[in-house]
Amino acid sequence: MGSYLPETDEGRAGMLAALGLTKSDELFSVIPPEVRIDALDLPEGRSELEVVSHLEALARENRHFDVVLRGAGAYRHHIPSIVKSVTSKEEFVTAYTPYQAEISQGVLQSIFEYQTQICELTGMDVANASVYDGATAAAEGVLMCRDRRRNEVVVAETVHPDVMTVIKTYCASRDVPVVTVPATSDLMVDLDALRAAVGPTTAAVYVQSPNYLGIIEDMDGIVAASHEAGSKVVMGFNPIALGILRTPGEYGVDVAVGEGQPLGLPLGFGGPYLGIMATTKALMRKLPGRIVGETSDAEGRRAFVLTLQAREQHIRREKASSNICSNEALCAMTASVYLAAVGPEGLAQVARLCAGHAHYLAEKLAELGFAPMSDKPFFNEFLTTCPVDAHQLVDQLAEHGILAGLPTHDGILWCATELNTRAEIDRVVSVVKEVCDR
Amino acid sequence: MKLLFERSVAGRKQTIFPDLDVPEATFDETLVRQSAPRLPQMAEVDLGRHYTELAKQTHGVNDGFYPLGSCTMKYNPRVNEQVAALPGFADIHPLQPEETVQGCLGAMHELEGMLAEICGMDAMTLQPAAGAHGEYTGLLLIRAHHLANGDTGRTKIIVPDSAHGTNPASAVMAGFTVVSVPSDAQGGVDLDALRAAVGPDTAGLMLTNPNTLGLFDPNIVEICQIIHEAGGLCYYDGANLNAVMGHARPGDMGFDCVHVNLHKTFSTPHGGGGPGSGPVGCKAFLAPYLPNPRVVERPDGTLAFSCSEQSVGKVRSFYGNFLVAVRALAYILTLGREGIPEASASAVLNANYLAHFLAEAGYALPYGERCMHEFVIDVGPLKAETGVSAMDVAKRLLDFGVHPPTMYFPLIVHEALMAEPTETESRETLDEFVGLMTGILKEAHEDGERLHSAPFTCPIGRPDEVKAARKPHVRYEFDEEG
Numbered sequence: 001m002g003s004y005l006p007e008t009d010e011g012r013a014g015m016l017a018a019l020g021l022t023k024s025d026e027l028f029s030v031i032p033p034e035v036r037i038d039a040l041d042l043p044e045g046r047s048e049l050e051v052v053s054h055l056e057a058l059a060r061e062n063r064h065f066d067v068v069l070r071g072a073g074a075y076r077h078h079i080p081s082i083v084k085s086v087t088s089k090e091e092f093v094t095a096y097t098p099y100q101a102e103i104s105q106g107v108l109q110s111i112f113e114y115q116t117q118i119c120e121l122t123g124m125d126v127a128n129a130s131v132y133d134g135a136t137a138a139a140e141g142v143l144m145c146r147d148r149r150r151n152e153v154v155v156a157e158t159v160h161p162d163v164m165t166v167i168k169t170y171c172a173s174r175d176v177p178v179v180t181v182p183a184t185s186d187l188m189v190d191l192d193a194l195r196a197a198v199g200p201t202t203a204a205v206y207v208q209s210p211n212y213l214g215i216i217e218d219m220d221g222i223v224a225a226s227h228e229a230g231s232k233v234v235m236g237f238n239p240i241a242l243g244i245l246r247t248p249g250e251y252g253v254d255v256a257v258g259e260g261q262p263l264g265l266p267l268g269f270g271g272p273y274l275g276i277m278a279t280t281k282a283l284m285r286k287l288p289g290r291i292v293g294e295t296s297d298a299e300g301r302r303a304f305v306l307t308l309q310a311r312e313q314h315i316r317r318e319k320a321s322s323n324i325c326s327n328e329a330l331c332a333m334t335a336s337v338y339l340a341a342v343g344p345e346g347l348a349q350v351a352r353l354c355a356g357h358a359h360y361l362a363e364k365l366a367e368l369g370f371a372p373m374s375d376k377p378f379f380n381e382f383l384t385t386c387p388v389d390a391h392q393l394v395d396q397l398a399e400h401g402i403l404a405g406l407p408t409h410d411g412i413l414w415c416a417t418e419l420n421t422r423a424e425i426d427r428v429v430s431v432v433k434e435v436c437d438r
Numbered sequence: 439m440k441l442l443f444e445r446s447v448a449g450r451k452q453t454i455f456p457d458l459d460v461p462e463a464t465f466d467e468t469l470v471r472q473s474a475p476r477l478p479q480m481a482e483v484d485l486g487r488h489y490t491e492l493a494k495q496t497h498g499v500n501d502g503f504y505p506l507g508s509c510t511m512k513y514n515p516r517v518n519e520q521v522a523a524l525p526g527f528a529d530i531h532p533l534q535p536e537e538t539v540q541g542c543l544g545a546m547h548e549l550e551g552m553l554a555e556i557c558g559m560d561a562m563t564l565q566p567a568a569g570a571h572g573e574y575t576g577l578l579l580i581r582a583h584h585l586a587n588g589d590t591g592r593t594k595i596i597v598p599d600s601a602h603g604t605n606p607a608s609a610v611m612a613g614f615t616v617v618s619v620p621s622d623a624q625g626g627v628d629l630d631a632l633r634a635a636v637g638p639d640t641a642g643l644m645l646t647n648p649n650t651l652g653l654f655d656p657n658i659v660e661i662c663q664i665i666h667e668a669g670g671l672c673y674y675d676g677a678n679l680n681a682v683m684g685h686a687r688p689g690d691m692g693f694d695c696v697h698v699n700l701h702k703t704f705s706t707p708h709g710g711g712g713p714g715s716g717p718v719g720c721k722a723f724l725a726p727y728l729p730n731p732r733v734v735e736r737p738d739g740t741l742a743f744s745c746s747e748q749s750v751g752k753v754r755s756f757y758g759n760f761l762v763a764v765r766a767l768a769y770i771l772t773l774g775r776e777g778i779p780e781a782s783a784s785a786v787l788n789a790n791y792l793a794h795f796l797a798e799a800g801y802a803l804p805y806g807e808r809c810m811h812e813f814v815i816d817v818g819p820l821k822a823e824t825g826v827s828a829m830d831v832a833k834r835l836l837d838f839g840v841h842p843p844t845m846y847f848p849l850i851v852h853e854a855l856m857a858e859p860t861e862t863e864s865r866e867t868l869d870e871f872v873g874l875m876t877g878i879l880k881e882a883h884e885d886g887e888r889l890h891s892a893p894f895t896c897p898i899g900r901p902d903e904v905k906a907a908r909k910p911h912v913r914y915e916f917d918e919e920g
Contacts, residue, residue, distance in 0.1 A: 059526025
C-alpha cells in the first residue's frame with residue numbers, strides 16, 4: 001500500500017494515547033453506525049513504481065501524432081522551455097489562492113502582471129485573474145452584460161459548438177433566453193439576421209473572431225449593429241491571432257474573452273485550460289472572479305492584494321457576480337511567462353508563422369481538389385470540401401502519423417501552427433495526394 | 439520588487455521562433471492591430487531570475503505547514519506531476535478519433551469508477567473544473583430532475599448558515615433562491631428550523647458534512663429524510679470529504695448528488711488558486727442529466743463518448759481538467775482500499791491532536807475539542823481580554839513561516855480561525871505549531887498592542903485593502919501614459 005503519511009503506526013498510537021484514546025475508530029463514533037462502511041471496493045494500494053507503470057501503460061494506449069493539423073478549440077503550439085521550468089516551481093504549484101498577501105506577493109504580482117499583459121494583448125482596460133476556460137469565459141461574459149431591462153443574449157452560430165452549448169447551459173439556468181444567428185454561405189455571421197435579432201431586450205451579442213470555421217468576422221459591422229440597438233458585444237478571440245490581428249479593444253467591444261490554451265498550455269486532452277476575460281472600465285465591477293490590485297503597506301511599500309472582493313461569493317454569498325472561487329491561476333501564470341518569453345516581436349512572429357503555414361496548406365490542398373468553402377480572410381484555420389471520404393482520409397493520414405483536420409460541416413476543418421513547417425506540409429500534401437489518387 | 443514591465447528593455451528578446459519558411463499571409467489594413475502590445479522585452483536569464491524571485495515570495499505546501507481550514511492543503515505527491523506530464527496524456531488532442539484516445543478514456547473511466555465507489559454514487563462526470571463549478575453542475579441536475587417531473591414550483595435551495603460562500607452563489611447561478619437555516623447549539627443543522635423551512639417549493643438542500651466547524655452532523659440520515667419527504671433532493675458539498683472517505687459515504691447518508699475537490703481530497707496541487715477539478719457524482723436516477731459527453735463502455739470492451747438528450751448540456755469545453763484527473767487517479771491508485779480510510783483517519787487524528795493541545799494552551803474552542811478533520815478556534819475571548827484579534831494571531835504566524843488557518847470563517851463564529859492540519863503532517867510539525875500558538879498567546883497578554891502590526895519579517899506589512907478597493911489599480915500603467 002502506498003502512503004504519504006509521515007507518522008508511523010507507533011507514532012499515531014502515541015498521539016491517540018495523548019488524547020486518551022486507544023483506537024482511531026473512536027474518533028468516528030459520532031457517525032451513525034448505519035452509514036459506516038467496512039471497506040471500499042477498490043484495488044489494493046500500490047508502490048510508486050507500480051503506479052507509474054500503470055499510467056504509462058494507459059498513456060501508451062493513446063495515439064500520439066507527430067503532425068497535428070487539427071485545431072477546433074485546442075491547438076498544438078511550441079511551448080518555450082522556460083515556460084515549463086517556471087511553472088513547475090513548487091512554490092507556485094503548491095500554493096493556495098493568495099489570501100495571505102504578506103506571504104503571497106510572488107503569486108499576487110504574477111497575476112497583476114498577467115492582468116496587464118492581457119490588457120495589452122486585447123486592448124481592453126481591465127482583466128481578471130482567469131476563469132476555467134474559454135467557454136465559461138464566454139458564458140460569464142454574456143451574463144455580466146445583463147441589466148434590469150436587458151436579459152437576452154444573441155449568439156452567432158459561427159462560434160465554437162462547445163462554447164455555444166456552455167452559453168446555453170449557463171443561460172438556461174438563469175432564465176436568460178438565447179437567440180442564435182445563422183451564418184451566411186461564406187461562413188460569416190449573417191449581419192442582416194443579426195440586426196433583426198438584436199433588440200431592446202438584448203444584453204449581449206456573442207461572436208468569435210476568427211470564428212469556429214477560421215474566418216475573420218466583420219467585427220466593425222457586428223459592433224455597430226449591436227451598439228446601435230443598445231446591446232453590448234462580447235468577442236471571443238484567439239490570443240495568438242492578436243499578435244497581428246486587430247484587437248477587441250480596437251473594435252470597441254465591451255467584453256473580450258478567449259481560450260488561453262495556445263499561450264503555453266499543452267493539449268492535455270482538453271484541460272486544464274485558461275479562460276481569459278477582459279473588459280472596459282465601465283464594466284469592471286461586473287467582472288466575475290478574482291482581480292489583483294496594487295496598493296501599499298503602512299510603510300508605503302508596493303503591495304499586491306486580491307481586490308474588489310465585494311463582487312465575490314465569499315463576501316456576497318447569494319448576491320455575488322459569480323460563484324467562481326478556484327480559477328486557473330497556474331495556467332494564467334503559464335500564459336504570462338509565455339507572453340514575456342516571446343515578447344511583442346515573438347508574438348507577431350508566431351502569428352505570422354501560423355497564418356503563413358495555414359495559407360500555404362490551404363493553397364496546396366486546393367490544388368488537390370480540397371476547395372475552400374469560403375473566400376473570406378482566415379487566420380490559421382479553414383474549412384475545405386473533401387473530394388474523398390473524410391473518415392477514410394483521416395484514417396489513412398493517421399497511418400502516416402498525421403492527425404488530419406476535423407471532419408465537420410460537410411467538409412474538413414484544417415489548422416496549421418508554427419509547428420507545421422513547409423517541409424512537413426509538403427510531406428502531408430504528398431500523402432493526401434496518394435490517398436486521392438487511390 | 440520590480441515588475442516584468444520595469445525590467446523590460448527595448449530590443450531585448452529570446453529567439454523562440456524561426457523565420458518564415460513560406461510566403462507571408464497578408465491581411466487588409468482594417469484587420470490588423472494598430473499598435474504592438476507592450477509585452478516585456480527580456481533575455482531568458484532575466485526572465486528566469488524574475489520568477490525565481492517571485493517564487494521566494496510565495497508560500498506553498500512545500501514551504502511549510504499550511505493548516506488552511508476547508509482547503510485540505512495536503513502534500514502534493516511528485517509522482518502525480520510526473521504521470522500528468524507524460525506526452526501520451528499531455529500532448530493528446532481532445533478531438534482525436536476515439537480509437538486513438540483509449541488511454542485517456544480509460545483513465546477517465548477508471549477514476550470515475552473509483553470516485554463513485556468512494557462517494558457511494560452510481561455515476562460521475564469529470565467535466566466541472568473546480569468545486570464551485572461542481573456545485574453548479576450538481577444543482578443543474580436537481581433542477582433538471584424537478585423540471586422533468588413537471589415540478590416547476592421547486593425554486594428554493596436550503597443552505598445552512600455555516601456553508602461555504604460558494605453554496606448560495608452556486609444556487610443562484612443555477613436559478614434557485616436561497617433559504618438559510620441556522621445551526622443549533624452543537625453546530626449541526628437545527629432540525630426544527632429545517633422542518634419549518636421545507637415545503638412544496640423546496641428543490642433541495644446543500645450540505646457539507648462534516649461542516650465548516652469540523653463537526654459531523656449525527657442527524658444526517660434524518661436531515662436527508664426531511665428533505666426527501668418534502669420532495670427535495672440532497673446535495674453533498676465534498677469540500678470536507680477528506681474527513682470521512684473510506685469510513686462513510688454521502689450516498690449511504692441519503693445524498694443524491696455530490697461534488698468532490700480533486701485539489702483538496704485527492705492531493706492535486708492548488709497552483710496558487712487553480713486549476714482544480716470538481717467531479718460530480720449522482721445516483722442513477724440523475725445520471726441522464728449529467729453533462730455531455732460521458733465515457734461509456736461498448737459491448738466489445740472499448741470505450742467511447744456518449745451523449746444524452748436529457749443532459750443539462752455542457753458546463754465546460756471538452757471533458758474537464760483532464761490532467762488534474764490523471765494526478766488524482768495516481769493518488770487513489772497509490773493509496774488504494776486501505777490507504778484511503780487510513781488517510782482520513784490520520785487527518786482526523788491530527789486535527790483532534792491539534793485541537794486538544796491548543797485548548798490546553800489556552801485557546802477557546804467553542805464547539806469542544808472533539809472534531810473531524812478541522813476545527814474552529816474562537817479568538818473572541820482573547821480579543822475581549824487583550825484586544826488581539828483572529829487577524830492579529832494569523833498575521834503573527836506569518837513571521838514563523840506558517841500559513842495561518844482560515845480567518846473569519848465560518849461566519850457564525852465572529853473571530854474564527856479554522857484549522858485543518860491534514861494527514862500529511864507529522865507530530866513534530868503539530869507540536870511546533872502548538873508551540874508557536876502558545877508563544878503568540880503569551881505575546882498577546884504581554885504586549886497585545888504590538889501584534890496589531892504583525893507580521894514583522896515578511897516582504898511587506900499588512901497591505902491597505904481599503905485603498906486597493908477604493909482606487910482600483912489593477913494593471914501596470916506605462917510611463918508614456920503619464
